[in-house]
Amino acid sequence: MPEASPSADICVKKPPAPLCIENDMGSYGNPYPFLKEELLRIRGIRLQKNVRTSLRLELKDKPGQLLAAIEPISKSGANIITISHQRDTKSVNGALIVDIVISLPEKRLVELMDALRANGVAIVRIGTEHLTCTKTFILIGHILHTDLTDTVNRIDKENVAEVTELDLVMPGMAEPSTAKLTIKAMSELEMNQAVTTLKDIAAEKHLLIINQIGGGL
Amino acid sequence: MKTWNIALIGLGSVGRGVAEVLGADARFRIVAAADSKSGAFDPAGLDIEEILAKKKKTGRCGDPAWPASRIAAESEYDILVEVTPTNADTGEPALSIIKTALTRGKHVVTSNKGPVSLASAELLELAEKNNAAFLFEGTVAGAVPILRGIKYGLAGNKIKALYGVLNGTCNYILTRMEEEGLTYVQALAEARDLGYAEADPTYDINGTDAAIKLVILANTMLGMNVTLADVKRTGISDLTVDALLMAEETGHSIRLIASLYPEKNLLEVSPRLISKTNPLVVTGTLNAVTVETEYAGAITFIGRGAGSVETASAILADLLFITDKYDR
Numbered sequence: 383m384p385e386a387s388p389s390a391d392i393c394v395k396k397p398p399a400p401l402c403i404e405n406d407m408g409s410y411g412n413p414y415p416f417l418k419e420e421l422l423r424i425r426g427i428r429l430q431k432n433v434r435t436s437l438r439l440e441l442k443d444k445p446g447q448l449l450a451a452i453e454p455i456s457k458s459g460a461n462i463i464t465i466s467h468q469r470d471t472k473s474v475n476g477a478l479i480v481d482i483v484i485s486l487p488e489k490r491l492v493e494l495m496d497a498l499r500a501n502g503v504a505i506v507r508i509g510t511e512h513l514t515c516t517k518t519f520i521l522i523g524h525i526l527h528t529d530l531t532d533t534v535n536r537i538d539k540e541n542v543a544e545v546t547e548l549d550l551v552m553p554g555m556a557e558p559s560t561a562k563l564t565i566k567a568m569s570e571l572e573m574n575q576a577v578t579t580l581k582d583i584a585a586e587k588h589l590l591i592i593n594q595i596g597g598g599l
Numbered sequence: 600m601k602t603w604n605i606a607l608i609g610l611g612s613v614g615r616g617v618a619e620v621l622g623a624d625a626r627f628r629i630v631a632a633a634d635s636k637s638g639a640f641d642p643a644g645l646d647i648e649e650i651l652a653k654k655k656k657t658g659r660c661g662d663p664a665w666p667a668s669r670i671a672a673e674s675e676y677d678i679l680v681e682v683t684p685t686n687a688d689t690g691e692p693a694l695s696i697i698k699t700a701l702t703r704g705k706h707v708v709t710s711n712k713g714p715v716s717l718a719s720a721e722l723l724e725l726a727e728k729n730n731a732a733f734l735f736e737g738t739v740a741g742a743v744p745i746l747r748g749i750k751y752g753l754a755g756n757k758i759k760a761l762y763g764v765l766n767g768t769c770n771y772i773l774t775r776m777e778e779e780g781l782t783y784v785q786a787l788a789e790a791r792d793l794g795y796a797e798a799d800p801t802y803d804i805n806g807t808d809a810a811i812k813l814v815i816l817a818n819t820m821l822g823m824n825v826t827l828a829d830v831k832r833t834g835i836s837d838l839t840v841d842a843l844l845m846a847e848e849t850g851h852s853i854r855l856i857a858s859l860y861p862e863k864n865l866l867e868v869s870p871r872l873i874s875k876t877n878p879l880v881v882t883g884t885l886n887a888v889t890v891e892t893e894y895a896g897a898i899t900f901i902g903r904g905a906g907s908v909e910t911a912s913a914i915l916a917d918l919l920f921i922t923d924k925y926d927r
Contacts, residue, residue, distance in 0.1 A: 518849055520842045520872060551841040560841035562848075590837045592846075595762060595856050595871040 423531045429489040434463065434541040437484065438507035439498070440477040447503075451480060454497035460486035477504070485541055513544065513566035515573045519580065521561045523589035525550065533583050543567035543576040603922055604642075606631035606674060606705075608667045608696060609682035610651065610660055613710055613737075613914075616907030617680055618647040620915050626922060631674045635683070638665035640674045668692065671699045678921060680914060681709040682737075687802065687811055687827065690714040697722060697733075704729040706925065708917040710737030710910050716814045716827065723819070732921045735819075737913035739812045740765060740886040743902035744916065749820045749890060756892035758821055762858035765812045767884030767904040768796045768803040769835050769855040773870075774882045777843045777852060783836060795884055805834035806868035809857040813866050821861050833869035846872055852880045 441447035448467065455462060463483040471479050486494065495505055525533070530550075538544045547564035565580070567573035577593070584591040605621060607614055607629050614632075621627045628644040639650055639661030654660040671679060679700040683693050690713035697714050700707050701722065709715065714722065715735045726733035736746050749758065764770050768790055775786040787804070790796040802808045810830035817823040835855050846853050856871040856879070873880055878899045881887045886904030891897050903909040 518851075518872065520845055520853070522837055522839055522842055549845060551839075551845070553839075553841070558837070558839065560839045560845060562845040590833065590870075592838075592842065592853060592870050592872055594851070595858065595873050596877055 417526060420526065420530050424534050427531065427535055428538065430487055431538065432461075432485045432540045433488045433491070434483060434485045435491060436507075436509055437482045437505055439480045439482065440473055440475075440504040440506050441480060442502065443472070443476060443478050447478070448480070450501040451482070451498065451503045454494060454501055454503075455482070455484060458486060458490055458494040458497065460484040460490070460494065473506075479506075513546070513568060515567045515569055516546075517565050517567075517573060517577070517594060518547075519563045519565070519594075520592040521563055521584065521589045522592070523558050523584075523587065525559050525561050525589060526552070528587035528589070533587070536583060537565060537576050537579055539572070539576070541568075542572040600626065601922075601926075602626060602628050603678060603918070604628055604630040604676045605918075606633075606670055606676035606679045606700075607682070608633050608671065608679060608693075609684075609711075610634045610654060611682070611684065612907045613682040613910045615651065616909075616911035617682060617914055618651070620908065620911040621918075622647060624915070627918065630676055631670045632660055633665070633667035633670045634660045636666070637661040637663045638667055638670040640665060640670060642675060667696055668699065671696045671705075672703070676705060677927065678706040678708060678918060680918070681707060681711055681714075682910075682914070683711055685711055685811070686713045687716070687807065688713075690717040694718060698725060701725045701729055701731050701733060704731050706732040706734075706921050708732075708734050708737075708914055708921070710735070710914060712738045712808075712811045712815065715819070716811045719815065719818045720824070732917075732925065734917035734920060735815070736917050737910045739815055740888060740900065740902070741767075741904040741906060742909035742912045743886055743888070743900050743904065744913070745816075745888055745900050746820060747916070747920075748898075748900060749816075753890065753892055753895055753898065756894050758861060758890055758892055760858070760860050760891040761816060761821075761888065762856055763879050763888030763899075764854055764881060764886055765809040765857045765888065765904065766803055766806075766855055767886060768800060769806075769809070770881065770886070771795050771884045772804070773835065773838070773843070773852070773854055776838070776840055777847065778882075780840055780844075782840055783838055804836050806830075806832035806855065806857075809855060809868045810866070813857045813859055813868065817859055817861070817866060821859070823861060823864070825864075825866060829864075830866040830868060832867075835870055838870055850875050854880060 439451050466481040473479055534545045546566045549562040552559040565576050567576055605627050629647055630642055631640045632645055632650055637659040639645055650660045681693050681697055693711045694714040697707050715738050722733050739745050771790050772786040775781050810827055810832050813830055814825055814827055817825050843853055851872045852875050853870050854873050857868045859866050879887045879889055881901055887901040889897050889899045
């Protein structure tokens with residue numbers, strides 16, 4: 383089954399055995415107890431936000447099938463951005479293919495998928511391919527302690543730009559951490575806006591930002 | 600064949616390189632030399648080895664009554680070669696010495712970034728007024744003929760952007776952090792041990808050195824009018840080994856990149872992520888500059904950006920340019 387969640391792949395890496403950090407959770411404990419909470423906060427905020435998602439649906443070639451696809455989407459409260467349905471494009475098993483781009487809060491996506499399946503509509507692909515512009519940055523500084531949720535939340539712009547990957551390495555509590563951040567955006571224009579936001583945040587939170595050369599500024 | 604008389608101001612690493620290169624070239628004769636405390640003059644030609652030996656023994660190359668300023672003002676020579684250390688704030692004492700020589704109608708060749716970054720327009724005007732040449736190929740990227748490459752090689756092309764590695768010390772440190780996983784502090788210590796970093800490496804690692812070179816390129820090659828304060832600078836001292844490892848995971852390196860976009864009036868020196876397949880990702884102390892042009896597309900210059908004989912190579916090229924174009 384395809385990955386249902388278009389949200390960021392946020393992971394935290396720890397370097398191989400830095401200093402032994404003793405805490406009351408024992409040697410296997412998480413030395414950053416608030417990190418998990420931070421990631422849950424980001425996740426919680428994102429679930430409420432509209433996300434633009436593309437769906438490729440396969441319909442049986444018989445009357446009323448397009449309605450079977452549209453009706454659950456309409457009921458879910460999703461905003462339909464585009465529908466592309468060509469009668470002469472058929473899948474190998476003879477089903478009709480419909481490409482739909484919708485916008486709805488991520489947490490309602492799973493319900494919608496269930497409703498579509500219940501109507502006999504097969505979902506063959508789901509994704510956020512509309513975010514075609516990708517840029518990677520490295521940030522150095524006190525990334526977690528300067529409100530990571532706020533950093534990600536300010537870059538995330540409904541349907542136009544979002545943080546799609548965040549790798550964080552924290553060598554020690556007092557030392558600056560390093561993060562690799564990938565932003566995806568709809569086009570160069572939205573990307574430039576996201577980069578400007580990121581630069582503002584970096585200046586405000588005293589983070590060193592390293593951006594790519596060879597592909598815009 | 601005419602022999603050109605040279606006054607050599609500065610007997611440090613570059614000055615010794617110039618003496619070595621010119622000593623092997625019958626077209627040139629060093630008739631005057633000065634260090635920071637004294638000077639020597641002989642119209643028949645100086646014995647440079649003897650002068651360097653004296654400097655090593657006594658700390659002075661000649662007579663304290665003949666400092667560099669007096670050599671420049673009173674001794675007879677055709678070309679003044681000025682290779683003293685850079686003073687980024689005032690350009691002195693080199694700036695005054697260069698003005699003295701140009702005012703006398705003497706040609707001047709320098710590798711000193713201070714005077715060129717602070718007063719290139721004034722000095723070039725003074726040279727033109729006195730029918731003298733003022734050349735400074737060695738100030739940017741050492742042995743790499745970037746200035747002449749842009750001015751003559753790419754003549755007629757509009758420069759859309761220019762960016763690259765202009766500081767060998769930082770490039771060495773970043774290369775070592777990337778290849779060996781050294782911390783910034785360890786890599787800097789190694790660079791110092793090998794003589795790639797100064798005792799006080801501040802100007803290199805905070806991006807000032809690269810920024811000064813960017814100012815020289817902007818003002819003398821791209822018709823801009825900027826100062827060091829116009830260059831946004833971020834150094835490499837806060838870089839972590841993790842940052843280089845993360846860059847590597849996506850096929851990138853981190854290099855201190857000086858960049859210049861004339862149309863946006865944008866000058867910046869900062870660590871940047873750059874694809875490992877980009878020709879600018881050079882290792883060790885090398886310099887590399889890409890120039891994006893209107894007709895020629897992108898051209899990349901790569902080579903040794905510092906060093907005694909390497910800088911002397913740029914100075915020799917300037918000298919031969921003068922002997923080719925002028926008959927005195």
